[in-house]
Amino acid sequence: MVKIGPITLPEFPLLLAPMEDVSDPPFRRLCKAHGADLMYSEFISSEGLIRDAIKSRKKLDIFDYERPVGIQIFGGDEEAMALSARIVETVQPDLVDINFGCPVKKVVCKGAGAGVLKDIDLMVRLTKAVVSSTHLPVTVKTRLGWDSDSINIDEVAQRLQETGIKALTIHARTRAQMYKGEADWEHISRIKQNPNIEIPIFGNGDVDSPQKALEYRQKYACDGIMIGRGAIGYPWIFKEIKHFFETGELLAGPTIEERLEAVSLHAHWSVEWKGERAGLVEMRQHYSNYFRGIPHFKEFRKAFLQVETLEQMREQIGKTHEFYLNSPLDIS
Template identity: 60%
Template sequence: MVKIGAVEVGDFPLLLAPMEDVSDPPFRALCKKHGADVMFTEFISSEGLIRDAGKSVQKLDFFEYERPLGIQIFGNEISSMREAAAISAAANPDIVDINYGCPVKNVAGKGAGAGILRDIPKMVEMTAEIVKAVDKPVTVKTRLGWDEESKHIVEVAERLQDVGIQAISIHGRTRKQMYKGSADWSLIADVKNNPRMKIPVFGNGDVDSPQKALEMKNTYGVDGLMIGRASIGYPWIFREIKHYLNTGEMLAPPSLEERVQACRTHFEMALDWKGTQLGINETRRHYTNYFKGISHFKEYRTKLVTSNEPEEILDTLNEILERFADMEMAYPY
C-alpha cells in the first residue's frame, strides 16, 4: 500500500493531475467515478488566497467523495505561500501540494511554478516553510529542471524530502520543453532508485493509454502514475488502465450512451458549479475528446462549442445519441 504520510492511496495509485480550468469539481467527479485514486484541485494562486479573491477561494471547495484530495498552490513569495498553505490546510484536504511545475509564461516567468527551478535554494526554503506551516502531508509536483543544462531533479527531490515532503510527482520534461517532444522518464527512475529516497515517487508525462501505463510501471518502477491531458474528455482512461494492469486485457471503449451521459453530467454539474455562462464556456474544451473518433461529427461539435443556451447544448447531445446510435466506438489513443 502506497502512503502519502498517513494517507493510504492504493497499491499503485493513479493520480489526476492538477490542470488549470480543467480539474474542477465536475471533472474530478467523473474521474473519481472511473477510477482515479487521488484528486488534485486546479492550482490556486497564493496571492489570490491571502487576498480572499473569489476565484481562488472557490477552488478550495471539494466534496467528501473526492478524498483523498490535495489542494495545490503556487506562488513566488515564501511568506505568501506559507500563509496560503495554512489557508488551504484549514479547508481540510488530505494533502497540500506545491506547484513547482507549471511552465506557462505568466507563472514561470514570475518565478512561480517551474520558474522556481532556476532558484533551487529558494525552492527548498519555501518547501520547508510550508511543511512547518501545516499539519497535512505536503507534496510537490515539479519537472526535471528549467532546461537541458539544469536537470538536477535527483538532488532536488532528495533535498525536498529532507525538509519534509511526503511524496513527489515528476513531469518528465524541462520547463523549456513545455509540452513538446517526449517525456524523459529515465531521470524519474533515477529519483525512484536513489537509495536515500523513502517517499513515493509518481511519474507524469505522456501516459495516454493502458499499454503506456504498463510500460512506465514496469520500466521505471515508479510508485504510481499522474495522468493529465489524456483524461480530458476521457475520464475512462483510469478504469481502462486499472483493468489492463490487473488483467492484461483491454476493456471495451465507452459506448456512445456512456459518452453522452458523462458529457451531460459534466455539463450540468458545471452549470451548477460555475453558473450558466462560465459553465458553458469551460465545458467546451472537453467536447472534442468526449466524441473523438466519431466520423462526420463536425456539425455537432460546432453546435456544442458555439451554443450559448443550456437547452440547445442538451438538445444537441440528444441528437448525437440518435444520429450515431449504431456507430462502433473506438479508443481515442
C-alpha cells in the same frame, strides 16, 4: 499500499494531474467515478488567495466524494506561500501540493512554478515555509530541471525530502521542453533506485494508454502514475489502465452512449457548481475532447457551443444520440 502521511492509497495508485481550467470539481468527479485514486485542484496562486481573489477562492471548493483530494498552490514568496497554506487548511483537503513544475510564461516570470527550478535554495525555503505552516501532508510536483544542461532532479528530490514532504511527483521533462518532445522517465527510475529516497515517487508525462502505463510501471518502478492530458475528455483512462493491470486485457473504448452520458453529467455538475450560464460556458472547451476521433462530430460541435440552458443541452444530446444510433458508420 502507498502512504502519503496518514493517507493510504492502493498499490500503484493513479493520480489525476492538476490542470488549469480542466481539473475543476465537475471534471474531478467524473475521473473519480472512473477510478482516479488521488486528485488535485487546479493550481492556485498564493498571492491570489491572500488578496481574496474570487477566482482563486473558488478553486478551493472540494467535496467529500472526491477524497482523497489535494489543493495545489504556487508562488515565489515564502511568507505568501506559508499564509496561503494556512488558508488552504481551513477547507480541510487531505493534502497540500506545491507546484514547482508549471512551465507557462506568466507563472515562470513571477519566479514561481518551473521558474523556481533555477534556484534550488529558494525551492527549499518555499517548501519549508509550507511544511512548517500546516498540519496537512505536503507534496511537490516538479520537473527534471530548467533545461537539458541543468537537470537537477537528483538534488531536488533529496533536499525536498529533507524538508518533510511526503511524496514527490516528477514530470519527466524540463521546463524548456514545455510539453513537447518525449518525456525521459530514466531520471525517475534513477531517483527510485537511490536508497536515500524514502518518500513515494510518482511519474508524470506521456502516459496515454493502458499499455504505456504498464510498460512504465514495470520499466521505471515508480510508486504510481499521474495522468494529465491523457485524461482530458477521456476519464475512462483510469478504469482502462486498472483493468489492463489486473487482466492483461484491453477494455472496449466508450460507446457513443457513454460519451454522451459523460457530457451530460459533466454539464449538469458544472451548472450545479457555477450556475447555468457560467457552467455551460465552461463546458465549451470540453465537447471536442469527448468526441475526439468520432466521425462527423464537427457537424454537432457548433450546436453544442450554442447551448445556453440545460434543457437545450438535453435536446442536443438526444439529437446527437439519434444520429449515431441510426448511422451505419463504425464509431467504435
